[in-house]
Amino acid sequence: MPTFANLGLPRAVVDVLAGNGIDTPFPIQAATLPDSLAGRDVLGRGRTGSGKTYAFLLPMVTRLTTSPTKRLPGRPRALILAPTRELVAQIEASLAPLAVATNLRSVVVFGGVGHQPQIDKLRAGVDIVIACPGRLEDHVQSGHADLSAVEITVLDEADHMADLGFLPPVKRLLDKTPRDGQRMLFSATLDRGVDVLVKRYLTDPVEHSVDSEQSPVTDMEHHVLHVEKSSRINVLADLAASPGRTIVFARTKYGAKNLARQLNSRGVSAVELHGNLSQNARTRNLAAFSEGSASVLVATDIAARGIHVDEVSLVVHADPPVEHKAYLHRSGRTARAGNEGTVVTLMLDEQVSDVRQLTRKAGVKPTITRFSGPSHPVLHEIAPGERTFGKPIVPAAAAPSRPAPAKPAQSRRRRSNNRRRRPANA
Incomplete structure (x- = not known):
């Protein structure tokens, strides 16, 4: 059984894994790491919980650590796309100790929160963007994110990302990454939907499946x-x-x-x-x-x-x-x-x-x-x-809020009159 050390991971990464009690690769990691570390495009199938996250984070961190390219404002060097905010947050949590050990910066990008903190981090320069497609496309269209310097792209939960609602923005984003960059798709199931992405974006990919679709x-x-x-x-x-x-x-x-x-x-x-x-x-x-x-x-x-x-x-x-x-x-x-x-x-x-x-x-x-x-x-x-x-149990969010005090009738009338007098192009 290979170890992380003899697979060629940086010592700082191996030490972080060992510090978390992780010494031996999971099957999906042992299967894909030799190819992904060699720069090959990879198509990996394994159920959620099988170790897919480290299977793409470890080669990504290794590549960025050894690459001569530099971190530039608004131009990330790596991209991870995932379908939900929760999954983006979990990937970030797994990446965090590895990023600290290797001096890499990352940003999470998803909707439901303010744009500006994400924009500020992008402007300051990040190595890795972990994103839901919709919000990242907003940043690309507004000029705050440029994907032309991305060296390695990962699609997590690719079977779901190939669904109709996600597919158009995913394709538009992938079209903005360099064609010669490394790309990896990981999924719990592989079907015709994923094939659309594989044929368009992966070059001579190596496929690894570590369990049957129904297992366990x-x-x-x-x-x-x-x-x-x-x-x-x-x-x-x-x-x-x-x-x-x-x-x-x-x-x-x-x-x-x-x-x-x-x-x-x-x-x-x-x-x-x-x-x-x-x-x-x-x-x-x-x-x-x-x-x-x-x-x-x-x-x-x-x-x-x-x-x-x-x-x-x-x-x-x-x-x-x-x-x-x-x-x-x-x-x-x-x-x-x-x-x-x-x-x-x-x-x-x-x-x-x-x-x-x-x-x-x-x-x-x-x-x-x-x-x-x-x-x-x-x-x-x-x-x-x-x-x-x-x-x-009454959830806290369901508790009635205290009504705002009523405004005096006179001030309401004055505001209404002001609105009527305001010119149409104000």
């Missing part, structure tokens, strides 16, 4: 609970109140918000994660789940894309996903780092055919249990342990 989802315990619509939330609350961390997936932003509210009203501490939240709220809620002050995270697919939280014992598809790739991705939030995990899909009468097709395409054979009413012995078999229900 096929090794988890899968259950389908055929429930009545009226008892769905009570079944969900029973599972969510069991010991350990639970991630609940909803299909829509409204559905995630509504389920979190209903769980909290039953005394189950739940936080929501979806695109309608401000960035501060998303960061705060994910931290509450990671640190344990909330035992349940209710999320949409996009918001949970690529997030890594240890020791999630249960994943519940409150709304079955539309496609099997989403089922595999959602389910992969549990059974990580050698831990066991359980996946539960709640199925209504009208969803029977869809769920049957979904699980078949995902390559899993779930245990199906049909019951009427809110309770069944199988719930304790699926999620053993005492249920914990506290007092109803």
Whole structure:
């Protein structure tokens, strides 16, 4: 088994890894590093949690550390594109100690926060940009970011970045990077969508796959609970109140918000994660789940894309996903780092055919249990342990704000008159 030292990584990088207790490469790292360190274009497939982040950060840091090029204002030397703010933040957290040890600078770029701090960092000069496509394109169009000096480009969660909503801005950004630069795509699944990017942007790529598309989802315990619509939330609350961390997936932003509210009203501490939240709220809620002050995270697919939280014992598809790739991705939030995990899909009468097709395409054979009413012995078999229900919880964001004091009628009239007198081109 190769070590990081004999793969040719700089001593400063090896020391950082050793200081974090990381001495031996994960399979995806051992497979891809010889090629990526040699400057080859790489297409790597491995599930989230398989070590993909270091598989592209280590060769990127090594290349930038040994490159003769210099850091210039507004002209980053490396680019990492990822689909969600949470994933961008996690990549930055993994990069931070490596960047400190090698004197590299980075900036995270995503929406939901102010433009100016990002612009200031870009102007000051950074080596690495870690970005969501939309906000980075804003900076490129306004002239604050120039991608013509990028030596190495990474697309993380490439299967999702190839989806229709992301693909146009991703292609426009990649078109602005040098054609002869090194490019790496990493993904949990490889499909025709990813092929579009591979054929256009990678040159003679080396492909490495370290596990099958379904692994390790096929090794988890899968259950389908055929429930009545009226008892769905009570079944969900029973599972969510069991010991350990639970991630609940909803299909829509409204559905995630509504389920979190209903769980909290039953005394189950739940936080929501979806695109309608401000960035501060998303960061705060994910931290509450990671640190344990909330035992349940209710999320949409996009918001949970690529997030890594240890020791999630249960994943519940409150709304079955539309496609099997989403089922595999959602389910992969549990059974990580050698831990066991359980996946539960709640199925209504009208969803029977869809769920049957979904699980078949995902390559899993779930245990199906049909019951009427809110309770069944199988719930304790699926999620053993005492249920914990506290007092109803009102999220802080839902607390009513104090109304602003009314303005005197006279001042309101004066302002209104001023508006009427203001010229049209003022």
